[in-house]
Structure formats: C-alpha cells, structure tokens
Amino acid sequence: MHRFDDPKYRFDFDLIMEMSEKCKNWGKWGDDDEWGTINYVGDAERKAAAQLVNKGKVFSLGLNFDDQGPQSGLFGGRWNPIHTMLATGTDAVAGKQVVPGKKHPNQYADDAVNLPLQCGTQWDALAHVFNQGKMWNGYDAMMVGSKGAEKNAIHKMRDKMVGRGVLLDIARWAGVASLEDGTAIDADDLDQCAKDQGVEIKQGDFVIYRTGHMERCLAEGEWGGYAGGNAPGVSFHTCEWMYEKKIAAICADTWGCEVIPNETDDVFQPWHWIVIPMTGITMGEIFYLKDLAADCAEDRVYEFMFVAPPLPITRAVGSPINPQAIK
Numbered sequence: 001m002h003r004f005d006d007p008k009y010r011f012d013f014d015l016i017m018e019m020s021e022k023c024k025n026w027g028k029w030g031d032d033d034e035w036g037t038i039n040y041v042g043d044a045e046r047k048a049a050a051q052l053v054n055k056g057k058v059f060s061l062g063l064n065f066d067d068q069g070p071q072s073g074l075f076g077g078r079w080n081p082i083h084t085m086l087a088t089g090t091d092a093v094a095g096k097q098v099v100p101g102k103k104h105p106n107q108y109a110d111d112a113v114n115l116p117l118q119c120g121t122q123w124d125a126l127a128h129v130f131n132q133g134k135m136w137n138g139y140d141a142m143m144v145g146s147k148g149a150e151k152n153a154i155h156k157m158r159d160k161m162v163g164r165g166v167l168l169d170i171a172r173w174a175g176v177a178s179l180e181d182g183t184a185i186d187a188d189d190l191d192q193c194a195k196d197q198g199v200e201i202k203q204g205d206f207v208i209y210r211t212g213h214m215e216r217c218l219a220e221g222e223w224g225g226y227a228g229g230n231a232p233g234v235s236f237h238t239c240e241w242m243y244e245k246k247i248a249a250i251c252a253d254t255w256g257c258e259v260i261p262n263e264t265d266d267v268f269q270p271w272h273w274i275v276i277p278m279t280g281i282t283m284g285e286i287f288y289l290k291d292l293a294a295d296c297a298e299d300r301v302y303e304f305m306f307v308a309p310p311l312p313i314t315r316a317v318g319s320p321i322n323p324q325a326i327k
Contacts, residue, residue: 001174001189002235004182004261009237013266016273019236020131023243024278026138033137034156036126036280040204041163041248049164049305055327059292061208061251061308062121062322070217070255070286071119074228081115118318119227123161123310124283126152128317129269129276136280148315157282158312163248165306165325166205168193169293171212178212179232184259185209187241190234199302203246206306208325209234210289214253218290226255227286233259239274242281250275251284251323284308284323292325301327 002009029039063069069080091097092107099106118124126136127149133141139151171179173193179185190209194201201207211232217223231254242250250257258271267273275281296302305326310319 001179001186002184004184004259004263009184009235009263011236011264013264016264016267016270019239019274020278023239023274025243025280026136026278031137034126034152035160036136036282037246037248038157038160038282040246041160042204045163045204049162052164052303052305053326057295057327059295059325059327060322061287061289061292061325063286063288065113065115065120065320069120070223070227071116072223072225072227074225075255078116078119078227080119081113084112084114086110086112115320117313117316117320118285119320121286121288121321121323122284123154123157123308123319123321124276124285125149125154125157125317125319126276126280126282127154129272131273131277135277144317149317150315153315154310154317154319155312155314157310159309161206161249161306161308161310163306164202164205165304166194166199166201166207167289167292167296167302167304167325168207168209169197169296169302170209172210172293172297173197176212178216181213181230181232182259182261183211183232184235184263185211185233185238186235187238190238190241197296197302198300201245201247204248205245206249206251206308207245207247208251208284208287208289208306210253210293212253214286214288215290228255229260231255231260233257234271235259236263236271239271239279242275243279247281249282249284251287253287253289255286257283257285284321287323295327299327
C-alpha cells in the first residue's frame with residue numbers, strides 16, 4: 001500500500017490513455033455486447049457458486065435506505081432517500097379509507113420513496129462512466145440522453161448478477177480497523193491478501209474488498225465526507241490486475257472504490273475511466289461488509305455464493321441493491 005501523494009506512483013494523462021488501450025475489451029464478446037465482463041459468468045460458474053453454500057447463512061451487504069444514509073451533498077447533488085407515507089394506520093383507525101359504494105372503510109398502509117439510484121449500496125452500470133466520449137464497447141456517450149441510456153443500461157443486467165463472491169478483507173489483513181483516507185491498495189496487496197486468506201481469485205468472480213471505511217463512519221456516528229470525499233481505495237495501477245484477472249465485477253465498502261485523492265492531478269477518478277468503459281467491469285459501491293468479514297475471519301472461508309440483482313429500471317445508469325452473500 002502507498003499514499004496517494006507518493007511521487008513513485010504519481011502519473012499524468014498520458015498513462016490514462018495508455019491504460020485505456022492496454023485494458024480495452026471492446027469487441028471481445030461482439031460489437032453489440034452490453035454486458036462486459038459479466039460475460040465471464042455462465043451457467044457452469046453459477047452452478048459452482050451454488051455449491052459453496054454449506055451453512056445456509058445469509059449476509060446482507062446493503063445499507064438501509066433511509067434519511068440517515070451517507071449522502072451529504074459533496075458529490076453530484078445526490079441526497080438520502082425521502083420516505084413518504086401515502087396512507088397510514090392513523091388514517092385507517094380514523095375511518096378515512098373509504099371506498100365508494102362499500103359500507104365499511106378499508107384499513108391499510110401505503111408509501112413511496114424518492115431517491116437517487118446511486119445514493120446507497122448500488123451498482124454502477126456500464127453506461128455510468130465515459131472515456132473520451134465513449135462508453136463500454138465503443139458506444140457513443142450521446143446514447144445516454146434525457147430519457148436514459150439506450151445502451152449499457154442497468155436493466156440489461158437483471159438476470160446476470162449471480163456467481164462466486166470472494167471477500168478480500170484488506171483492513172483485517174493489514175492489521176487495522178480501517179485504512180486511512182488516501183491509502184492506495186496495490187495489485188500486490190490484493191494478491192497477497194488472497195494468498196494469506198487461502199482463497200484464489202478466479203475468472204468470473206465478483207471480487208469484494210473491505211477497507212473498513214464505512215465501519216469507521218458508522219462507529220463515529222458521523223458520515224463526514226464519506227460520500228464524495230477522501231477515502232482509501234484501489235490504486236489506479238490496479239487497472240491491469242482487474243483486466244488480467246478477468247473478474248466479473250468489483251465491489252467495495254467505499255463510495256467510489258478507488259483511492260481519493262487520486263494519484264494524478266489531471267482527472268478525477270481515473271481508475272473509473274478504465275475499468276468501466278474500457279474493460280467493461282460493473283462496479284458495486286457502498287457495500288456493508290462488517291458482518292460478512294467477521295464470519296469469514298472466524299471460519300476462514302472467504303468464498304460464497306453472491307446474489308445481487310439490480311432493480312430493472314429501464315435505461316438507468318445505476319441501481320440500488322441489497323446484495324446477499326450466502327455461505
């Protein structure tokens with residue numbers, strides 16, 4: 001691991017362009033593909049993942065969606081969910097739920113929610129990030145307009161997010177409760193953590209790594225800059241690792257997966273520029289990993305069946321999820 005400002009790891013825009021070509025998967029699954037590296041997960045991989053269920057224990061990896069969430073206005077104008085009751089028990093008891101033509105009123109509750117699709121635990125769709133005006137598989141960024149994404153939208157993944165999950169508990173491996181903001185995780189760290197945990201990263205895996213950042217905020221009772229601010233995360237220099245390992249997806253307990261501040265002054269979130277639009281990796285963010293990590297540390301089993309379907313919101317570029325790890 002290293003600090004974001006370590007001169008040895010600083011880079012400029014030229015490296016971003018170089019890595020864009022080096023880690024490019026466009027056309028690998030055909031010119032009309034909209035699934036990216038999820039193509040690495042087939043029937044055989046899903047059947048094998050189901051065989052990992054031994055205890056029958058289920059872990060939710062999602063935050064509750066409520067007004068206590070992490071959004072503080074630091075990034076993109078996102079807000080925490082607004083939950084509104086449309087009908088209540090008070091209405092029911094007061095006899096206000098009258099149906100025309102019926103002698104007795106109904107009794108029920110009903111509600112609604114208003115939320116940005118990426119305000120909590122969520123998937124970034126392949127239409128979420130562009131590189132030089134292009135998104136995954138070379139589709140023009142202009143295909144994401146006011147009505148949403150005509151290509152690479154999240155609803156295309158409605159039946160794809162099931163497979164073998166692997167937890168890399170980087171924080172516990174490093175001997176800390178939480179990595180400090182600005183700490184960059186290297187490819188060697190990912191490999192060594194996997195080795196020390198006795199787990200192998202395989203083609204088609206959903207790789208989930210824990211920094212402890214979310215748990216630090218929850219313990220302090222204050223989100224601070226969690227959503228949009230500085231954070232620990234993977235280094236830009238892990239782009240080749242993501243590409244070469246042929247993983248299906250990458251997920252983390254931070255708001256943006258990569259280290260913030262970035263290791264360059266030229267662009268914001270340069271790692272996103274590569275892994276989503278060029279490599280085709282779907283990204284999961286704001287994952288709650290405390291309970292799963294504790295169980296994995298106890299039984300030393302870091303692989304599990306992973307199930308995390310997005311809401312099939314037509315043409316959306318992201319989706320809230322409640323991911324499940326089943327051991």
